[in-house]
Amino acid sequence: MSLLSWIVTFFLMAGVFFFIVGSVGILRFPDFYSRLHAAGKCDTLATALVLGAVALFGLRDFDWNSFQSWENLRVSLKVMMIVLFVYVASPSATHAITKAAFIVGVEPWEKRKRNR
Amino acid sequence: MERAITFSIMLVFWILLSGMFDFFHLSMGIICCGLVTFFSHDLLFYSRSGRNWFRNMLGFIIYTPWLFWQIVLASIEIAYIVLHPRMLEIIDPRLIRFRTRLRGVLARVTFAHSITLTPGTITVNMNGNEFTVYALTQKAAESLPGEMEEKIERLLER
Amino acid sequence: MDTVFLLAALGMMVSIALAMIRVVGGPTVLDRIVGVNVIGSETTVLLLIIGYLFDAVSMFVDIAIAYAMLNFILSIGVTKFFLRRKGRTLRSDKS
Known part of the structure; x- marks a missing residue:
């Protein structure tokens, strides 16, 4: 395998790892607000990693003279546009859900020992 | 134009x-x-003066890579907390409130956005210049507003 | 290289299944919304990997863009709808 393949493999595996961490996080955390931590952050990073890998792999044998290569470059740019969109939209969605929970009055989980 | x-x-x-x-x-x-x-x-083009707008955009573009690095750090910290066998002893969630000195709309939105994306904190509510932030650990709660506010102030204000 | 992409797709299927547990058994409506949001963003990525496996990324990328936008609008819209009838929904769901 070439160097590019190794980089793509690493990005893909890291992205899948963070996706699984996010899912395990929303299962394990004790209260609603901390579940959003896992959901919001890990998803943003994992999306960026996996989509970056896909976009990079689209450029694997780039040739200045072939039309197909330029078409691949355009597709990769579109993929990076999804990353940019998720990067802006995911925290906004997280914030909207958190604010709804705050208005409804969901209580945060607290440690029992901290009642001094 | x-x-x-x-x-x-x-x-x-x-x-x-x-x-x-x-x-x-x-x-x-x-x-x-x-x-x-x-x-x-x-x-x-929300701003009347072109120079101001250009400055804002430039600051935003410089700010974005730093924010991306913060997301990487945040995700690694979340991964550590999630996969820790005794998770409930590490985390110590709390709601904190503080006032910010940022004035511009873009600066405030960027600040709320970056609080959500940096380690251990998410913005819950933003009312005028008062932020309500949910922090996952005590260390994260103490780090606010911190250097991020200064960075945004330097890049996006004035 | 196909094997790596297939493995990644499998890992994400596992992740979607884990998030599905939260959607089905979440104590409140808001937990379900978070679960659906996570599943949506994973589906966006999964669509692109499927596109690579079928060798048609240029077609699937458009679907993925539409799906990412729909996912964002969905979470905002459902939250708004939930806030309009707040309280009642949360309590009746808790039992």
């Missing part, structure tokens, strides 16, 4: 998305971009 720049940005975006250069698709693109420009030409 504003409309012309907005229109050309939209058209470049359309061509990038569609990738077709025949007459039908291009005329479709011109009609759609014209409509969008007509309805929302004041969204992109």
Whole structure:
């Protein structure tokens, strides 16, 4: 395998790892607000990693003279546009859900020992 | 002037998305971009003075890579906490409130956005200049507002 | 290289299944919304990997863009709808 393949493999595996961490996080955390931590952050990073890998792999044998290569470059740019969109939209969605929970009055989980 | 720049940005975006250069698709693109420009030409160029706007955009572009690095750190910390066998002993969630000294709208939104994306904190509510932040650990709670506010103030204000 | 992409797709299926547990058994409506949001963003990525496996990324990328936008609008819209009838929904769901 070439160097590019190794980089793509690493990005893909890291992205899948963070996706699984996010899912395990929303299962394990004790209260609603901390579940959003896992959901919001890990998803943003994992999306960026996996989509970056896909976009990079689209450029694997780039040739200045072939039309197909330029078409691949355009597709990769579109993929990076999804990353940019998720990067802006995911925290906004997280914030909207958190604010709804705050208005409804969901209580945060607290440690029992901290009642001094 | 504003409309012309907005229109050309939209058209470049359309061509990038569609990738077709025949007459039908291009005329479709011109009609759609014209409509969008007509309805929302004041969204992109919100500021009256051009220099101010340019400065804001430049600051935003410089700020973005640093923010991305913060997301990487945040995710690694979350991964550590999630996969720790005795998770409930590490975390110590709390709601904190503080006031910010940022004034501009873009600066405040960027600040709320970056609080959500940096380690261990998410913005819960933003009311005027008072932020309500949910922090996952005590260390994260103490780090606010911190260097991030200074960074945003230096890049996006004045 | 196909094997790596297939493995990644499998890992994401596992992740979607884990998030599905939260959607089905979440104590409140808001937990379900978070679960659906996570599943949506994973589906966006999964669509692109499927596109690579079928060798048609240029077609699937458009679907993925539409899906990412729909996912964002969905979470905002459902939250708004939930806020309009707040309280009642949360309590009746808790039992």
